[in-house]
Amino acid sequence: MKAFTKLVLVGVAAAFVAFQWRGPTLDPESLKGARVLVTGASTGIGEQIAYHLAGFGAKVVITARREKVLQQVVEKCQVLGAQKALHIAADMANPSDPERVVKFAVDKLGGLDYLVLNHIGPSPFAMWDGDVEHTRWLMQVNFLSYLQMAKTALPVLEQSKGSIVVVSSLLGKMCSPFVAPYSSTKFALNGFFGTLQHELAMQRSNVSITICVLGLIDTDSALEKVKGFTNIQAWPASEAALHIITSGATREAESYYPWFWYYTCLFRDWFPYFRDRSIRNFYEYEH
Numbered sequence: 001m002k003a004f005t006k007l008v009l010v011g012v013a014a015a016f017v018a019f020q021w022r023g024p025t026l027d028p029e030s031l032k033g034a035r036v037l038v039t040g041a042s043t044g045i046g047e048q049i050a051y052h053l054a055g056f057g058a059k060v061v062i063t064a065r066r067e068k069v070l071q072q073v074v075e076k077c078q079v080l081g082a083q084k085a086l087h088i089a090a091d092m093a094n095p096s097d098p099e100r101v102v103k104f105a106v107d108k109l110g111g112l113d114y115l116v117l118n119h120i121g122p123s124p125f126a127m128w129d130g131d132v133e134h135t136r137w138l139m140q141v142n143f144l145s146y147l148q149m150a151k152t153a154l155p156v157l158e159q160s161k162g163s164i165v166v167v168s169s170l171l172g173k174m175c176s177p178f179v180a181p182y183s184s185t186k187f188a189l190n191g192f193f194g195t196l197q198h199e200l201a202m203q204r205s206n207v208s209i210t211i212c213v214l215g216l217i218d219t220d221s222a223l224e225k226v227k228g229f230t231n232i233q234a235w236p237a238s239e240a241a242l243h244i245i246t247s248g249a250t251r252e253a254e255s256y257y258p259w260f261w262y263y264t265c266l267f268r269d270w271f272p273y274f275r276d277r278s279i280r281n282f283y284e285y286e287h
């Protein structure tokens with residue numbers, strides 16, 4: 001009898017894990033002709049998001065600072081099958097650029113279905129050196145510009161029953177050494193857009209917000225940073241990008257990539273001492 005109960009429990013747990021792992025499936029047709037603005041799309045995950053969307057026949061506007069690189073990404077999007085592919089160079093540290101970029105996209109695409117907020121400014125992977133100004137600047141780039149773009153896009157998304165997709169990080173859920181400014185901006189994003197999810201639901205808004213929580217991804221900038229510090233496995237950017245598109249298109253409130261970080265966050269506060277010791281053990285550090 002006891003063995004039977006155990007078997008049932010294991011079965012239920014396995015079914016639960018399998019269900020979570022499978023996640024919702026994407027209907028690629030739903031993205032054909034979809035009007036999408038992707039930020040931070042000159043390289044890394046944002047670039048991969050643009051390519052997937054292009055392959056699905058979406059209309060994309062991409063943005064980042066480097067015009068030449070954006071031009072090359074746009075050309076590749078056209079080859080991959082985008083119905084439309086345009087770029088606009090902008091610096092999200094400049095307080096007037098976020099609004100300018102959204103207006104450009106709405107104007108050129110004749111509306112907007114998805115706002116994919118993905119860009120981040122560069123930040124050192126190092127112990128905090130007391131520099132408050134860098135964090136202030138990074139807050140504008142990684143956090144406040146997201147709010148400015150969301151604000152400008154919300155009325156348009158309300159009409160199209162569209163979505164805001166926020167690319168966040170495990171470092172917005174858990175604290176880890178060497179990333180104080182970056183982690184602050186990601187915690188802020190989770191706090192802000194988590195609140196906005198509640199408020200939009202209470203107002204019966206047509207707009208969905210998806211918060212994507214990513215673990216380490218194999219983009220050049222991320223690998224460059226952690227090199228020599230840790231050998232945690234990095235997951236492929238192209239797969240992360242597809243995961244972001246899928247969770248946005250299926251209007252999930254929150255999604256995790258790779259999936260197992262969901263469980264890490266679920267059990268995060270059960271054994272804090274053990275958790276913090278193992279986080280520090282991930283990193284090589286000579287005092």
Ligand SMILES: NC(=O)c1ccc[n+]([C@@H]2O[C@H](COP(=O)([O-])OP(=O)(O)OC[C@H]3O[C@@H](n4cnc5c(N)ncnc54)[C@H](OP(=O)(O)O)[C@@H]3O)[C@@H](O)[C@H]2O)c1
Pocket residue numbers: 039040041042043044045046063064065066067069090091092093117118119120121122141167168169170214215216217218219220221222
């Ligand atoms: N890679 C990871 O391990 C990892 C893990 C968890 C979460 N994430 C999240 O995933 C997202 C993408 O990460 P990634 O690794 O792909 O980043 P990335 O390769 O460093 O790309 C960052 C993008 O942002 C743009 N950018 C930088 N500064 C900007 C500014 N001031 N104004 C406008 N655009 C700017 C860059 O283009 P320009 O230089 O041309 O401006 C680039 O297109 C981020 O939100 C990140 O937090 C990544």
Ligand SMILES: *[C@@H]1O[C@H](CO)[C@@H](O)[C@H](O)[C@H]1NC(C)=O
Pocket residue numbers: 158159161203204205206
């Ligand atoms: C949702 O969209 C419809 C149009 O389809 C619009 O009439 C309505 O005002 C929108 N809802 C909100 C809360 O704006």
